[in-house]
Amino acid sequence: MEDLIGFVSGNKNRQKLLTLLGSKHSLDAGKMAKNMHVASPSVNKIIQELLEKNLIKQDGNSYSLTELGETVEKKIQSI
Template structure:
């Protein structure tokens, strides 16, 4: 878990995206980009990284946290 905390906190966009999905529960990539105020390709890159680490899953056109992602998001928020 510590490795994943470092992975997320080492990048502001990863941290923002995780927190946003933690509070909104599910969003599509367009809404994530608008809420984060970054370009869509940047959101796609971060989503890909978080999906690879099994912190985020895609269902249809929306993204949401996995159980592991939710646990990590709570830990990161408490730091």
């Protein structure tokens, strides 16, 4: 768990994306990029990283937090 918290909190945009999904619950990549003011290719790279770590899941074109992602997001918010 600590390694995942470090992984997310070590990158401002990873942290932003996880927090965004924590508040919005489900978004597509384009809306995430727009909300975060980050270029789509960067958001797509972060999405892939978070998918690989099982912090987010894909449902069609949308992404949402997994249970693990929710736990990590809450812990980062409390730091």
